Amino acid sequence: MGGLTEAKLRAVAGERSFERGLGYVGAVSGIEVGDGWIRASVRGTERYEVELLPGGRGRPAGTCDCPYGQDGNFCKHLVALGLAVMDQEAELSRGRESARDRARGLDAWLSGLSREDLLALVREETAEDRQLRRRLELRAASARGDLAGIRSRMRELLDIGPFARYGYVEYADARAYADQAGQAVSAIKGLTGSGRAADGVALAREAIELLAGLVESVDDSDGWLGRLGGDLADAHHDACLGARTDPEELAHWLVTHVLDDAAGLTDIDPLDYEDLLGERGMAALHRYAVDAWQVNRTGWAEKDLMQRLAKSRRDIDTVIAVHTADLAPNGHTHLLIARELDAAGRTAEALEWAERGMRETEDLAAVDTALVDHLADRYTQAARLADAVALRRGHFAARRTLLTYQRLRAAALAAAWWPAEREKALTLLRADAEGTGSHGGRVLVDVLLDDEDVDAAWQAAGECGAHDGQWLTLADQSRSTRPADALNVYLRLAACLTRETGNHAYEQLVSLLLSIRDCHHHLGTPDDFAAYLTDLRATQKRKRNLIQLMERHGL
Incomplete structure (x- = not known):
């Protein structure tokens, strides 16, 4: 293809992908050339389908269904195809002309057939090709406004039966199933495009429900169903836009959907529908979300929806109310509230919540360490060094580890209290070593090594024991x-x-x-x-x- 060069391939792919693509040139097969595109298969970890757009004077582009290519990258398989095309330029030019001749010949032959002969040909092909038959049946049902027929064909396309062994679609068959199911999505989009958006809304929702019920029966390691779910979400949004769906009804469906298992398939965000909901629909969305949360205040989905809606309206008090209704016993939720208040500039309240989290944690050994760090940082920033040391001392006493010792040391050094604090901490650790055996002794050795008190660490290792890594460090x-x-x-x-x-x-x-x-x-x-x-x-x-x-x- 004119304009395709190694330099362009290297520039768009990057050095690493280009160098790796050199080794895949021999794995390219089945090259087809069209008007501005080149398609082929490339054998990698498995066989990948690749389409290259040479770009003329511009940069080449393309798609590949390998994992790296699916993320939008110009992968090594695209590089290999580009290099193969450059090697076979003359042969491909002849092949392209031959393909055009065959296409013109086919068009001329089909145009010359009588209506009866053409129908006979289509019947013959649909009898042998089930996928073609289903696609045509779907088009026929859509053309005559047969919603029941479209629904029936859609259910067939979403049925895993033809691909499942023992009721499960294995990895090797997942893509083929997704390709078939994708025809159902295309049909839904077709309804919207032909002015029947209300039917598109109904079928999109039905397809989402059907597909969500099949997720556990498909090995979706490569994310085919995930992409299909995203396509269904787009089809639903477009259909709602075309149908001008009632805002309150749409709000109710959105809340029901995001609280359902199907939410993980489509990743629909109700806030993406704000332009369709309008003021009345957004009010209904908030009302339905509140009702659902009040029924289940500890549900993750309910809490997440409430918080996202509240944050979109900058309603920090509602965010805090949601957190407050389900406080974790280790202070983690108190930390989340403190961070939200800090971000809102309500620092005094944030400090109160962080301190409350420490007070309400029944077992300081289980407290969220991030809460301790957060509160100690706030004390230090406010020059409350004694409070920072006391906080770190209490945490170390409850959870005696190298990390809590290091945090205590940093706070005590800042307050110029370290010698006395160190002696108290080592006394606790020596008592642990005598009472709990090897574990307490190993912590003692770790902290002495961290303090660079090597002689004391040797003594502790000899008296209390140490693991091989500590002996080697010593x-x-x-x-x-x-x-x-x-x-x-x-x-x-x-x-x-x-x-x-x-x-x-x-x-x-x-x-x-x-x-x-x-x-x-x-x-x-x-x-x-x-x-x-x-x-x-x-x-x-x-x-x-x-x-x-x-x-x-x-x-």
């Missing part, structure tokens, strides 16, 4: 100051790894060997390391990858 931080202690750790960990196989284990072992060599250097015992290494080589000689890795590191 050894790495002490090779030069405590080489004998570090060496014992490395030797123990290395002994465990000698019983394992695989390159990952070999890399870990060689890293330990280098550390062991460093310890012997600090101890002045290089001969001991040489003897250890000789023995290790003898016992591990069958592990060729390990021996080669050791040699690359001079071991």
